Amino acid sequence: MRTRYPLYLLTLGCLSACSGDNNISQPEPQIMVPPSINEAKTFVGGLQQVGDSQAQRFLKNGIYIDSLNPVRLEMRGDTVASDSNGNFSTTNTHEAGVDEADRMEYDGEYLYVATYPIWTETNYQPPHIRVMQRQQDWSLKQVNQLKLDDTLGQVNGLYLYQDALAVISASYPIMTFARLSGPWYGEKAQVGISLYNTNIPAEAGLAEQLQIEGLLLDSRRIGQYLYVTTTHSLQMEGLNVGAEEDASKLQNYQKIQAADLTELMPKLTRNGQSQPLHRAEDCYIPELASSNDGYARLVNITRINLQSPDDVTSLCLTGQADNLYVSPQSLYLSGTAEQQTILHKVSLGDSFGYQASGTVDGQLGWQTTPYFRMSEKEGYLRIITSQGDESLEHKLTVMQQQGNALVSVATLPNSSSPEPIGKPGEEIYAVRFIGDRGYVVTFERMDPLYVLDLSNPLLPQTQGSLEIPGFSSYLHPLDNHYLLGIGQDVAIESLPGEGDSTTEMPVRQGAKISLFDINDPANPREIASLVKKQGYTPVEYNHRALSVLNQNSQYRFALPIEEWQSCAADACIEIWQPNNSLMLLDVNALPRQASLSLLTELKATGEQYYYGGEDRSVIHGDHIYYLHGNQLWMSQWQANAQILGPY
Template sequence: MKYVKLANYILSAVCIAGLTACSGDSSEDDLGQTPVPTAVPQINPATAFSGALAQVNQAKASRYIKNGIYSSIAQYAYQTAYPSAPAETLKDNFSTTNTQESGVDEADRLEYNGDTLYLAAFAEWRNEANYPAHVRVLQRNTDYSLTQVAELPLSQENANIDGIYLNDDRLAVLSSEGYRYTFDTLMAGSWDTFENKFTVDLYNTREVSSPVLLNNMQFDGSLLSSRRIGDALYLVSSFTAHVEGLNLNASTDAEFLANYRKIVATSDDELMPKVYVDGQAKALFSAEDCVIPAQASDKDGYAQLLSVIKINLLVPTEIVASCVSAMADMMYMSADSLYLGAAVNEQTALHKIGLQGAVPSYQASGLLNGVVGWQSQRELKLSEQNGFLRVVTTDYSAQSPVHHLSVLTQNGNELQVVASLPNKDQPEAIGKPGEEIYAVRFMGDKAYIVTFERIDPLYVIDLSDPYTPIVAGALEIPGFSSYLFPMDNNYLLGVGQHVNARNIPDRGAVADEPVTQEGMKISLFDVNDPANPIEINNIVMAQAYTPVEYDYRALSALNINGAYQLAMPVEQWGQNEDEFGTWWNQSSLLLLQVDTNSAQSMLIQNSQVQVPNSSDYYVYGGDDRSVIHGEHVFYIHGNQVWHSLWNDELKPAGPY
């Protein structure tokens, strides 16, 4: 990064906006007038702090945010110049969105209430015509065929749908224009020249054929994630103020100074995100409402503001929000708390936001050894139960990755680590040397961790005493699971990839060829005896994968008193034996069943629903979804819906 010069002038520079002390003590704030600075300040690069956050006075919060905007622009100029637990208990016999936590709903492209199916249809280009994204409303007929009764356009014509929520007769449609930011992309760059906005359209769906738009809510910033608990919709977004007239190609001291003067002269109100309800603007919060790192000095800053927004779906004019000005590249949410996390020098800084009050509020911070990492579905590496947060991290500072499981609880404004693995009493490592973590799932007072390099060890960790976790047992099998689905009666479904067992050397031998992935593998594990987990059986499909491996929402599960019906989309591919050697791909929906009450529970492949591609171009299977309704199955491929019977090998009906 290019540093701007003459740090000794920073005090006078920030004083022009009344942001810091002018008496020589930078720890105090003084709003008195001072001379206009004649040199460029030196602001530290944005960094993630390991300590607590704090609500400070408006002057200090304003300085931190404005320093961050300036630092981001200086970096930008330099870079451009120099190249869960199982789903909720079902009241009806149809499946709902597969979520991490029971009672915490997650946005998806599909909602179904037993009578009506709502589908977020992606924008398409067909027959030289553009069809913008919209929501299809399809009514179920008595024979389980579907009839489209309504189509809901987006309020922003060129937007894309980020997900939908259905809560009784309230349908919330989340959409964004332009580039979609998530927590996975947040750390790529903290400053954006575009004035991003995202939208929530809230409908009353009591009259299914004619839904009524209740509110159009547009928010400044980029939507990072969302959840729903009961009637409350929670949104987490990122906002960086757009200051007009800045020179993004600044290279001289005079140009940097001009940028800094323009930023500090901008009013705080102009730097805060707003919500626009039916076109009427309202500030989400003020600068003094923001919490910032307590360790931050007057030379520190961060441009982004993270907003935790709560909307009452029954009274949508009730919109409240809290502000966090601190780095975060991941989020986990339980029924009680929301956690933001960021990597800090091979450690993870965590910030807890409480959800119990009228407004989400900052509670505490903590620091863990290792980082959550990017392998697998990383939010599943966190779980909160009975006030204890359990987290799996990896330390990459050594030659071989070292994995940790930590247990934290809140003490004042600190998240304290009360136990961890490995430890002096339990020194056994989680995983063998060189193995990465491929899947984590918490199930009550147990944690299941899959590591992999050449074989798949499944570790069972007992957390019944949160202060004394122990590795209860392990199982080694070829292949690996990328996603673990907990089931009744201590069974576990693993979804991942099979590997060539011939390439796995005997214990102590040196491998002479790489292990190759040979197709999708689904395993049923019996974990009734934690010390001796068992793989009961598995199903392998060559040259195939399922999106469930990296997006658990693609799995549909209907649990009727321990008897499971499961559906997951599958993509298979191969090469034709013709002179051209052309490749083919086939999309399908795999139907499975498991009776966990049986004395001889088995994973059974029921059937495979195959449909033709919905158009002349490739349809991404990662967005495929399904609904199981008793003996009926709806398979969503692209923007089309197909209907099949559970035990029917005939061609499915549709598309609808």
């Protein structure tokens, strides 16, 4: 970027001749004014690739803006099995055909388990991957241990595809850029993808080590392709960060303009050899950006072919991303700006590339897993957002791609279905789209379950609703129009009266599992329920903690439970109690025969306390494997069965 500055002419004259004084008074040096660059903002509209000079100007302007407003990142640490019609369960996913990273993978004979790091007074055991083989008597034997890069201490999840095991690691927790007004000046974050050849699991070794500079947003696998989404803030050393004086600002600006932007772009390192992930001109920038605009934060979507690791392609977008939703055909990035959700659509597979952008009023929120509020079907994106402070309003928007724009083609409520989604003050606790239907759970004093008819994407309708005490935080689809809800029971006496307001959350009684009949969508019914008093299940906020095996509409569910103590006679303080178990449920989803029953609970005896949110399980036929901490147990799918282990 070429910037013109005013030329100051200093006329000295012949002062000595006029006054006879040889001491010439020198004026104070003039300080040139730094350029006027607009504050960073989120643009509404599409993105485009431009020439190298325009791209560099936009990115360097962004670096300059960030040098004036340094902040620290706000961390959001996520730790991070689908219905299986075979004889063992796999990772429980949001979308069929879209795999998600999890702590444990199973191929029917071998279990791959990511371990916690362990510190003791005298020893440190770094995280690694245990390779466990199922024996003829269904016990487990460790046959291999896969080392991980010591610099990437947090395992975010595993993917298993044919003879390839991919381990996603990160030097920092998952983070977002939504709340940033400047960069984080600290150590460079790295995301690692370790690829192992598991053709012979007992001899599996590292085949390829990739590292992407940036922060991990999320990842998905579709077929042989692994998609890793990272965010990266362009940073320069040697700047006067937070400069207030014009001279310092100008010095920063000039250093940035003289810098080689190639050195600042995120790096891809393959087996120790580094190269830029992309060039500046590869990045998509806002179509509406002027020469005085800039943004220095990138969102990178990297596609890795697990069958041919040399095949790595990366897409670069400028902007912010809080979340991503992935269907078998598309990836949608979402960010929040001024009570709106900004969306960018990327096509996947062979046509991998940027497609379109759009906005919708409201936000996805954090009460439920945000990407569950989105669903793509037959080219239409259905998205539910919430708007307002004290009195939230919830809206379904149906969007369609038109050129490079995502355009709203329908909303709910609408003139033919004006009923609001939720009552005043109610927040959304769960959303699930299943084919042509949508299910929404809102809650403040009761649990309304709303059934939405989306068969006509241009005219969505509310078909019916059901009110019961408590709420569901996760909804799982079953065959024959049945639905399983997992959440919390609520004490009736603690509920506020109709029209009353309360600032206190009603008392939660324990984990609640409900079976809903939605065959008559205008009149949904709860036909069975179970309550685990004084407990909760991590499935409420992490669906991957749930294991599901479906065999001819006869379901088996396994879900971890963590309990807290009851109020003592002389005190009423809830204290977390190290009491973990795995609840086993039988669910019949045959037409007109639906039922829900508790089979048993498995307890990992002798194991020290570990947080139950990372507990996992695998159902294989009439057997169950239970992971708690770093150890595994085995039992049979029957009441009062002996639990064996640990392995």
